[in-house]
Amino acid sequence: NIKACIFDLDGVIVDTAVYHYKAWKRLAAGLGFDFSEHDNERLKGVSRMRSLEIVLECGGVTKTDAEKEQLAAQKNTWYTEMINQMTPAEILPGAQEFVQSCRDAGIKTALGSASKNSMTILNKLNIVNLFDAIIDGNKVSKAKPDPEVFLKGAEELSIEPQFCVVFEDAIAGVEAAKAGGMKAVGIGDANILHEADMVVSGLDKVTLEQLEILP
Ligand code: B16
Ligand code: MG
Secondary structure, eight states, rough: HHHHHHHHSSSTTTTTTHHHHHHHHHHHHHHTTOOOHHHHGGTTTOOOOHHHHHHHHHTTTTOOOOHHHHHHHHHHHHHHHHHHHHHGGGGOOOOHHHHHHHHHHEEEEEOOOTTTTHHHHHHHTOGGGGGGGGOOOOTOSOOOTHHHHHHHHHHTTTGGGEEEEESSHHHHHHHHHHHHOOOEESOOOTSSSSSSSEEEGGGOOOHEEEEEHHO
């Protein structure tokens, strides 16, 4: 009795983390320090401003709020230059097919992302129409692990949380889903996403039948 599936964007539908990483690395270099791929893991699912704070922390740098606004804007300029070059070929394996199979089965679909650039990305991938509701960083005030983004998705779809399954690659996202009273399918490593009800490596590895037997 699953009635809605809510999908995170970065790490589930597409791998924008590589572009976020390049932009943060460039920003860090300008500030005189290196930003590693290992540290980049900490930014997944985290808002832009909080990401900047983590980056600055990694470099041991302090900035005023006004300077932070400017740095975040600079990073976003570089990031948007990259995502504007994206094509549908970058959709992760099985993602489009799985979301479509939900729709074909009468299950509602929503996007639940922290990104304020979600619409640009969905347009570039040509998959705006795959989602009945799109909730992103522009519509929420509380970041994951707060459940706001997913609860708003459920509300827009008019489906109660217990009938929703969230697909997430970030620990904070899985926590948000559980805090909202939803089922969570982790995309990635089961040792990291241990709070999820089930973990798979990608949307190409999950079936609707499996969703029906989630606890
Ligand atoms: P933006 P998701 C998140 O996307 C990313 O994982 C995270 O790294 C990023 O900082 C955040 O979006 C905000 O993105 O700067 O575009 O507003 O995983 O929630 O889809
Ligand atoms: Mg994500």
